[in-house]
């Protein structure tokens with residue numbers, strides 16, 4: 001599949017697939033499991049491009065909203081999570097109202113008291129590693145300097161632009177921190193605090209009255 005940013009009207013997209021899947025699966029009398037992956041979020045990050053990664057995340061949000069609007073909260077468990085993070089980061093202290101895809105202010109306010117002020121602006125969004133980095137220091141500085149000149153729509157939001165990365169790698173890597181789990185419906189109250197990922201599997205089984213929970217559920 002293409003990124004949503006590159007799709008033509010003839011391309012199949014995630015929203016259409018999920019709408020059709022829910023429509024068909026709802027006809028079954030015994031419930032259903034539907035697994036949906038917004039996989040291009042991951043691809044956008046690997047290629048060091050925040051625009052496509054965020055645009056695909058917005059599409060996933062729209063898909064989740066559609067499923068919420070077309071299922072009954074009293075009988076359908078919806079779980080939204082991720083199997084890993086990325087090295088994508090947001091640098092703090094940008095002024096209110098700035099474009100998140102662009103640079104923070106040149107001098108970053110009062111943060112300069114601890115050392116000499118930076119000569120170059122810093123990006124609000126960046127990667128710790130990936131193809132937006134370089135092993136050539138002059139090239140790295142030139143890319144930072146360019147942040148001050150770029151018009152926001154011309155480059156920052158270009159689906160091919162590679163955000164600055166601290167360490168050059170041909171593809172950005174996954175990250176290692178915890179990810180969120182968001183849920184609604186039967187069993188959603190069990191998904192709270194810090195959990196191992198495999199707990200999600202057991203909560204789904206619980207909601208479906210199957211597996212270890214086949215005999216303990218109250219199947220009405």
Ligand SMILES: [Zn+2]
Nearest residue numbers: 042043046174
């Ligand atoms: Zn990946």
